Amino acid sequence: MNIYDIAKLAGVSIATVSRVVNDSAKVSGKTRAKVLGVMEEVGYIPNIFARGLGLNSMRTIGILCPDISDIYMANAVSYLEKNLNKHGYDCILGCSGHRQEEKEKYIKLLLSKRIDTLVLVGSTYAGKGDNPAETEYLRLAAKETPIFMINAYVPGENIYCAYADDFQAAYEVTAAYIRRGKKRILFLSNARSFSGDQKRAGYEKALIDNAYPVDGALIFYSEHSIHDTRDMLLLNKKLEFDGVLATEDSLAIAAVKYAKTKNLAIPAELSVVGFNNSRLSICCEPELTTIDNKGEILCAVTVEQMISLLEEKVQPKEKISVPCEIIKRNTTDF
């Protein structure tokens, strides 16, 4: 059932049908009603391909994230999808995993769908220039399509970034630990990433500013499950610490479980702070002090700027930084 069929049934030309479909003004009320009637009757759905061929836009946003089963990203995607939809844009989702080739493959794929804009969620996309291949590829892609990044920063034309000020948050937590007399603060991180690096930098800066040593033994990377991470900490007998700054709530929970196994009182003997204010943080016992990195605000800002760009050609800001909020619960005494 195509536009010709409708035209024939309604006794008009395809141009008129097209005008009705596109709400163009130059159609008399009577004709419009007749055409709409026929369309309704036969359940006509315009062919998106033919349409796109003419308009060369699909009103579709590509969203790429490493892992949609990560709560943080799922929330972000959910928010983006919902709000872009309000503006009449649909979303194509891609879950790329963390590997570079995969990401490139997906970006290419999304671009080939003639998306109007690409959103990269999650901080594994490009560090601070330490993966030249990746940032280079993004700059290339940005020549085709505007790229918006959430929780990452890559300088480049047509690339617009919004990220939480993880540096500051990590700095503050570390400083608070020090003020509370903590002596050995463990930095517990998952895979390296833009935001992970920011957090570590904040952590180290706070140590240095307070004349604490930056001890490599206290910097611990784990990409394993909660239980495995706990076990790794337990196995590492010489490792001692009285405070933990984890880059993710699940890692923080591993630290809580570690304390439980070693019978350490929380927060007196071991304090723990996580990141993301995820639902995990209130499931844990005691409930977790965590840093809310304002994912929703980052998404909101992104949507807003994107729509301005698409609809009114307003140039977005190259980078926007949003302060975090420390959610104080029961694994710290501040």
Place this chain on the structure above:
Amino acid sequence: MNIYDIAKLAGVSIATVSRVVNDSAKVSGKTRAKVLGVMEEVGYIPNIFARGLGLNSMRTIGILCPDISDIYMANAVSYLEKNLNKHGYDCILGCSGHRQEEKEKYIKLLLSKRIDTLVLVGSTYAGKGDNPAETEYLRLAAKETPIFMINAYVPGENIYCAYADDFQAAYEVTAAYIRRGKKRILFLSNARSFSGDQKRAGYEKALIDNAYPVDGALIFYSEHSIHDTRDMLLLNKKLEFDGVLATEDSLAIAAVKYAKTKNLAIPAELSVVGFNNSRLSICCEPELTTIDNKGEILCAVTVEQMISLLEEKVQPKEKISVPCEIIKRNTTDF
């Protein structure tokens, strides 16, 4: 930059370029290499619209779920996306929320994108015939596009369902509680849904089979947060129970927190079982006994059948039921 440009640059016809792009066999190695070289050089991206116009398929699957920020659905979407991609299909995601009109809007939208297949994730889609409008709409949509449902069942032509045997799992847990001498078992559920109804039916059947009364006071629906649900349970002073069967891990955790507040020993004085085997279940303390409803298997089955249908026109099974697995942890003594 279109196929004509590439053809000219490579000194071949557009048909040959098209064959290279589509990996059609009838191209000599030399020619293919030459064309690929040119494409690479100029960064050619085929126009998806024109392509779709010709093929009348976008090799795209529409996925609709009420809420991608729900871990269960996020995992499912993640799995679907990854595996469909392996077969060369892309995914468009829609998060519809739970309202009927929204769902219809999204379905229409996805259909208008000429998706090859529609996947509905999550059990809020249609109960067992108790929402005629919704199931009717689905049947209508199924005339356009095959529909695959995950964790729901709607009978209808061109609708294919895979769901976990929640009934059986709920039955078994309830029966196990009874064998352990539990007297008052609370059924704690979120919003009504296909799977929720199954669980409740299993629960009630087990009670009846063991000559226990089905007490309406012990059937408790809550769509609130973990803390609010706990508080609601606490406020309900007359409500007494020594076992909980929750339709979701987060609700089970609310029950655990309830026990903690009332100083009830787990599992001796209060046993708790959740559903979904989500990450929340191991964050909680004690770690949660939960029912794994095999989301991954459901997704795998769905992908497999879908690909068979699309590529080889093999008629999928109308319904597939997969047994659940009870994951025994520390909130029960069985």
Place this chain on the structure above:
DNA sequence: TCATGAAATGTATGCGCTTACATTTTAGAA
């Protein structure tokens, strides 16, 4: 009544691709 310009509608072309069918090239057998 007719001329006139505006409004409504129609005609025809092109968007970039796939593919059936036509043509050319190639490889192998005679």
Place this chain on the structure above:
DNA sequence: TTCTAAAATGTAAGCGCATACATTTCATGA
């Protein structure tokens, strides 16, 4: 070398729509 069938390549006709431009209809004023 020549013939033949198969492999490789080319040609051209759509796919369904938007839209520039052409044509018709209509309302208005003279």
